Amino acid sequence: MDKWIRNSGWTWVQKASLIAFLDGLIILAAYLMALLLRFDFIFSRIPREYVEGYIWSMPYWIAITIVVFYGCRLYHSVWRLASISELQMSIVAYIILIPAYAFGMIFMKLQMPRSYYFMGYVLSFLLTTGLRFSFRFLRFYVRKREGEDEEQDRIMVIGGGSAGQAVIKELTGSRNNPARVCCVIDDNPNKWGRMLEGIPIVGDRNDILEAVEKYRINRIIYAIPATTGKNRKDILNICKETSCRLQTVPSVAQLVNGEVKVTRLRDVEITDLLGRAQVKVNNQEIFDVLKDKVVMVTGGGGSIGSELCRQIAGAGPRILIIFDIYENNAYAIQQELKKKYPGLHLETLIGSVRNTNRVNSIIEKYRPDVIYHAAAHKHVPLMEDSPNEAIKNNVEGTYKVARSAAKYGVKKFVLISTDKAVNPTNIMGASKRLCEMVVQMMNRQSPGTDFVAVRFGNVLGSNGSVIPLFKKQIAEGGPVTVTDKNIIRYFMTIPEAVSLVLQASYYAKGGEIFVLDMGEPVKIDDMARNLIRLSGYTPDVDIPIVYTGLRPGEKLYEELLMDEEGMQETDNELIFIGKPIEMDDEDFKKKLELLDRESRNESGRIKEIVAEIVPTYHPDLNS
Incomplete structure (x- = not known):
């Protein structure tokens, strides 16, 4: 009534x-x-x-x-x-x-x-x-x-510590929350059979599947923020077999920094299943280097570039320059930073790294102390069809910005590179290898500027990467397309990639290629299946997986170091340095001029010329 x-x-x-x-x-x-x-x-x-x-x-x-x-x-x-x-x-x-x-x-x-x-x-x-x-x-x-x-959530909390206790308190104390916490899982045998906020601790990770069935669980909350990458991966791999919705509490870093509370849950992402610890860097060291400096980020509106801008803005630079050819991307990061850092001196400039006069005018006017060069074409299949554009933008663009940096006294120039530069089979990877060679040559010939490169694997969640594609395909009901069942890749998150780039600028003495120890490579097929499960579906039942075959220039696996580069440790145990490769700088300059001329003339020989300069590049000249 x-x-x-x-x-x-x-x-x-x-x-x-x-x-x-x-x-x-x-x-x-x-x-x-x-x-x-x-x-x-x-x-x-x-x-x-x-x-x-x-x-x-x-x-x-x-x-x-x-x-x-x-x-x-x-x-x-x-x-x-x-x-x-x-x-x-x-x-x-x-x-x-x-x-x-x-x-x-x-x-x-x-x-x-x-x-x-x-x-x-x-x-x-x-x-x-x-x-x-x-x-x-x-x-x-x-x-x-x-x-x-209604279908009420029946929750299992994994972790009988303070984080799990906070989650249970929040869930059981909320009037607006229809969910019910039914059980707790913890690997500590001393806790088994005890109660946490009135909820029974019923066993360890090996009991997850049985407890899900017994208590009719449909939602699992992972509440162990301090666990290591491998333990996290092992537990979440068990959880994803349950078809339950998976959520996790924020990371320890976010909790310590006060960014979020322990009860601010998020859905488990594929990044949680990488199975290695997050890259740790000394943020204060990096911020001290960048504080009160003029910093320029080329490609500042892209996935890596925009994250660089976010983290650099937090360091308190005197001026932060965002330089990008795509005005929509540049505008988006500009508005975000203006809102978050109202006192930041921010310059957002539109232009191409291929335009020598535009690059020179900006660097001459602002005299940046550090340049992070993230502007590049990165899509392998597209560059295979437009190889001259890969050379114009990636190689010549890098060369022009590097020469301008040396001319106007930039202290550090940091190139964003890729694992595809190692023994490349595609023009995009070969162009990035040429960029690394440019950086090492410029470092030898320009003692006033430290030129370095940072090489890492695929970045999860970046524009055009495999994860957004898989998510889109899953949302559309499939199929999810994988090129080959055995293809493997190294993966890292965008914050990890940017942390490595910033760390490189701190370690840099000139001429290094910094490489991240990215743990074990991941099979793309496994990643697709995990993402389908995390979305609440069953692979090959609810969402089909279709194998489309390797694309032109695509390898089954990527490498992080060339054989001749060797390996040198840094203070960060996950970051290594590949030693510079000897080469004839004057001869290399002549070949860069040839590449510039042939690419502007839309030559059909560009892959052949690149193969002569990069001996490890083995292209399919018929593609």
């Missing part, structure tokens, strides 16, 4: 009138019941004068009760939220009614049994009060039934 009244669009007067009418019916019924009780429910035994007294007194009894109730504001309350204060008002109203009823008895000269007055008074109190609280009881019952009818 409460729900019907609320949804009917009735005014307060209409609602109050309805309750007053029900009060009248209750008083009639209460005193009639009292009279029947006095004569053992045998109506024929009730004397005539008592029946007439009952009929004569009821209009007064009802009228005075409604008036007193109104005066005590018993028609003003929101009864579906009734509490102890409403009960107190009802008691006060009935205390006031005692002299009012007594006055009526005297005025009307009623001669009724004493038990009639007492029982009628008690029954009317119980029934009128019960009517009001019935709205709350009805609301509770309806909500409970509605909650049972």
Whole structure:
């Protein structure tokens, strides 16, 4: 009834009138019941004068009760939220009614049994009060039934520590949360059989599948923010076999920095299954290097470039220059940084790294201390079809920015490279290898500037990368396309990639190629299947996987170091340095001029020329 009244669009007067009418019916019924009780429910035994007294007194009894109730504001309350204060008002109203009823008895000269007055008074109190609280009881019952009818989340929390405890407290203490925490999993055997905030700890990771079935779990919350990459991967790999929705608490770094609370959950992403620890860098060291410096980021609107801008902005540079050919990307990161860092001196400039005059004018005007060169064409299949553009943008663009950096006294120039530059089989990878050669040559010939390169694998979630493609295909119901069942890649997150780039600028002495130890490579097929499971589907059942074959220039596996580069450690155990490769710089310059001329002339020989310069490049010249 409460729900019907609320949804009917009735005014307060209409609602109050309805309750007053029900009060009248209750008083009639209460005193009639009292009279029947006095004569053992045998109506024929009730004397005539008592029946007439009952009929004569009821209009007064009802009228005075409604008036007193109104005066005590018993028609003003929101009864579906009734509490102890409403009960107190009802008691006060009935205390006031005692002299009012007594006055009526005297005025009307009623001669009724004493038990009639007492029982009628008690029954009317119980029934009128019960009517009001019935709205709350009805609301509770309806909500409970509605909650049972809906698919209520039944939650398993993994982690019986402080993070798990905070999650359970938040979930069980929230009135607006229909979920129910059913069990906890923890690898510590001393906790098994104990209770955490009233929730049983039922076993370790090996009991996850059994507990999911036993407790009918449909949502799992991973609440161990400090666990290592491998342990995290192992546990989440078990969880993804359950078809439950997976969520996780924020990382330790986010919790320590105060960015988020432990109860700010997010869905488990494919990045959680990489199976290695996050790259750790000394942010303060890096920020000290960049603070009060003029920093320029080419390609500043791209996936890597924009993240570079975000982290550099937090270091407090004197000026941050975003340089990009794509105005929409540049505008987006500009607006984001303006909002987050209102005091930041930000210059957002549009232009191409292929335009020598534009590059020179900017670097001459702002005299940056550090340049992070992230501008590049990166899509392998597209560059295979447009090899001259790969050379113009990646190689010649890098050369032009590097020469301008040397000319105007830039202290550090950091090139964003890729693992595809190692023994490349495609023109994009070969062009990035040429960029690395440019950097090493420029470092030898420009002692005033430290030129370095940073090489890493595929970046999860970057524009055009495999994860957004897979997510789009899953959202469309499939199929998910994988080029080859055995293809493997190294992966890292965008924040990791940017951390490595910033760390390189701190370590750089000139001429290095920095390489991240990215752990074990990941099979793309496994990644696709994991992502399908994380989305709540079954691979090859709900979402089919189709193998399309390797694309032109694509390798089954990528490498991070060339054989001749060797390996040198840094203070960060996950970051290594490949030593410079000896080459004839003057001869290389002539070949760069040839590449520039042939690419501008739209030569069909560009892959052949690149193969002569990069001996490890083995292109398919028929593609």
